[in-house]
Amino acid sequence: MAxxxxxxxxxxxxxxMDFIMAAGQTLLENGAEVFRVEQTMEIxxxxxxxxxxxxxxxxxxIFASAGTAEMxxxxxxxxxxTHLGRVAxxxxxxxxxxxxxxDTIDDAETRLAQAxxxxxxxxxxxxAAGMGGAFCFALIFGGDLKAGLAAAAAGxxxxxxxxxxxxxxxxxxxxxxxxxx
Numbered sequence: 001m002a003x004x005x006x007x008x009x010x011x012x013x014x015x016x017m018d019f020i021m022a023a024g025q026t027l028l029e030n031g032a033e034v035f036r037v038e039q040t041m042e043i044x045x046x047x048x049x050x051x052x053x054x055x056x057x058x059x060x061x062i063f064a065s066a067g068t069a070e071m072x073x074x075x076x077x078x079x080x081x082t083h084l085g086r087v088a089x090x091x092x093x094x095x096x097x098x099x100x101x102x103d104t105i106d107d108a109e110t111r112l113a114q115a116x117x118x119x120x121x122x123x124x125x126x127x128a129a130g131m132g133g134a135f136c137f138a139l140i141f142g143g144d145l146k147a148g149l150a151a152a153a154a155g156x157x158x159x160x161x162x163x164x165x166x167x168x169x170x171x172x173x174x175x176x177x178x179x180x181x
Contacts, residue, residue, distance in 0.1 A: 010070075015105050016048045017066055017073060019112065024055070024062050025075050026116050027090050031082035034059060040094045047097045048105065080172055081120075089115035123163055130159030 024041045028034075037057045041064065045053035055064040059080070065072035093111050096102040102111060120126075134155025138148040158179050165175040 012105070013050060013066060013071060015109075016045070016050050017064070017071055019105060019109055020044050020048075020050070020053075021062060021064060021073050021075055022116075023090055023093070023112055024057065024064075025077055026112065027087055028057065028059075028062065028077045029080060030086040031080060031084065032087045032090075036091075037062070040091065043094055043098050044108075048108075081166065083118070083120060085118045086115055089118060126163060127156055127159040130155040130162075134158070 020041050023044060024037050027037045027040060032040075034057045038055050041055045041057075041062075042053060045055075045066065050066050053064065053066045055062065057063075060077050062075045062077065063072075064074075090112065093102065093108065093115060096111075097108060102108050121129075131152045132155070135148045135152040138151035143151065162175065162179055165178075
């Protein structure tokens with residue numbers, strides 16, 4: 001598809017649908033809000049002239065259809081992390097598609113692949129962020145330096161535990177509850 005067609009054919013519609021589903025999955029997997037995932041997918045579909053596009057997003061899945069009954073897709077999203085860099089990249093791609101700056105599905109697919117490959121911060125950066133955040137919250141909520149240092153140690157432990165759980169496939173609900181304990 002050299003440029004956007006007003007009435008894409010069946011194969012092009014399938015590529016557009018697959019692209020939009022992949023973009024939605026990327027957003028959902030990386031911590032985007034459910035409503036924003038729906039909205040972004042709808043904007044992309046309208047921009048690529050995918051007619052009668054309907055999407056329903058849950059925290060662990062995406063249901064979408066285009067046309068009357070000719071095309072529908074369901075994607076399971078079993079794991080969610082937080083990578084706002086990827087979310088920002090997909091949102092920027094959506095804005096570029098809507099403005100016409102990205103006008104081919106080939107270009108959109110390439111840029112989505114690049115967004116999906118943005119690496120996570122290094123472990124030490126995540127642990128340092130947890131330590132700094134815990135320290136600052138202790139001070140904000142009236143703690144002294146001693147309480148801040150204790151909170152920083154707890155922040156290091158909690159961040160390291162979250163990284164460990166993430167690498168070993170521990171579910172998000174259990175991970176959150178056990179970290180809070």
